[in-house]
Amino acid sequence: MEDANTDGRPEAAAGRAADGAAPGTALPDEAVLAEAGLRLDVDDAVATVTLNRPEKRNAMTFATWRALAAIGRSLPDGVRVVVLRGQGPSFSAGIDLAMFSGEGGEGFTDGADAEATDRFIAELQEGYTWLRRPEIVTVAAVHGHAIGAGFQLALACDIRVVADDARFCMKEPALGLVPDLTGTKPLVELVGVGRALELCLTARTVLADEAARIGLAEITVPRDGLDGAVADLTAALLAVDRGASAATKRLLWQAAGNSLEEQCAAERREQIGRLRELSSR
Numbered sequence: 660m661e662d663a664n665t666d667g668r669p670e671a672a673a674g675r676a677a678d679g680a681a682p683g684t685a686l687p688d689e690a691v692l693a694e695a696g697l698r699l700d701v702d703d704a705v706a707t708v709t710l711n712r713p714e715k716r717n718a719m720t721f722a723t724w725r726a727l728a729a730i731g732r733s734l735p736d737g738v739r740v741v742v743l744r745g746q747g748p749s750f751s752a753g754i755d756l757a758m759f760s761g762e763g764g765e766g767f768t769d770g771a772d773a774e775a776t777d778r779f780i781a782e783l784q785e786g787y788t789w790l791r792r793p794e795i796v797t798v799a800a801v802h803g804h805a806i807g808a809g810f811q812l813a814l815a816c817d818i819r820v821v822a823d824d825a826r827f828c829m830k831e832p833a834l835g836l837v838p839d840l841t842g843t844k845p846l847v848e849l850v851g852v853g854r855a856l857e858l859c860l861t862a863r864t865v866l867a868d869e870a871a872r873i874g875l876a877e878i879t880v881p882r883d884g885l886d887g888a889v890a891d892l893t894a895a896l897l898a899v900d901r902g903a904s905a906a907t908k909r910l911l912w913q914a915a916g917n918s919l920e921e922q923c924a925a926e927r928r929e930q931i932g933r934l935r936e937l938s939s940r
């Protein structure tokens with residue numbers, strides 16, 4: 660298994676951004692990842708991002724989301740599957756509640772400057788949006804609590820493999836806030852607007868059985884089978900042609916927003932690309 664910053668790409672320390680990544684070049688280094696509460700392992704075509712603050716139930720800070728965005732920007736080209744998992748008893752207990760008080764560093768914005776707050780939240784959302792890129796398939800391996808920002812991280816992935824001890828909760832409205840880390844759209848797409856309203860506005864906990872029943876979990880396994888199930892899924896995903904995988908992901912993610920006519924046209928377009936690619940091999 661390769662170390663995070665030994666992926667064979669140039670160590671572009673000189674151009675490194677504040678988030679630890681020089682766009683398009685080196686992955687965030689060990690120190691940046693540790694500060695963000697993350698671990699990154701890149702093993703050929705598979706990158707595993709581990710939420711790695713088990714003593715705080717993998718609570719996430721602004722640094723976590725910036726580092727996730729940096730990983731997305733600098734992922735080696737050969738990576739095809741990205742797995743997100745949590746170390747310790749939980750996937751993630753959501754935002755580090757210390758962020759609200761500003762304890763230990765940067766605090767929460769009061770929203771007084773709308774434009775600055777908009778930019779600030781957009782920057783954090785980038786930690787989640789790259790997980791939809793067609794060239795990769797993203798898998799959330801969820802066990803224990805997935806609360807608030809942690810639930811949204813699982814929703815940002817393409818596929819959720821869920822252990823039988825998983826507990827999902829969209830806590831934000833109970834704290835006077837809205838889910839703003841890209842989670843509202845996939846939640847509605849997966850469970851429908853009525854169920855999404857019910858879950859968010861009661862902030863109730865959804866256990867693994869129900870998660871599977873209502874479409875939040877694509878695969879449910881016993882807790883001790885989670886790693887094996889993710890490994891099997893990863894192997895199956897890697898067995899499919901890379902170009903076909905990316906084209907199919909593009910098609911499936913645009914299907915809900917397209918008319919039948921638009922989607923048929925998109926299928927034709929993608930298939931022409933596939934046929935050309937296959938015949939040129």
Ligand code: CAA
Pocket residue numbers: 714715716718719748749752753754755756757804806807808809830831834836839
């Ligand atoms: N932020 C900071 N610290 C957290 C944390 C969080 N979100 N969740 C847990 N921890 C810390 C605890 O304070 C505790 O630390 P100490 O040992 O130093 O006291 C440690 O992690 C272990 O926590 P518990 O003893 O509570 O562990 P548990 O297994 O009994 O319970 C839990 C786990 C149900 C996740 C519980 O800790 C909990 O409810 N945490 C808060 C969850 C929460 O409200 N998250 C915010 C959601 S909203 C959001 O994410 C998005 C947003 O923008 C608002």
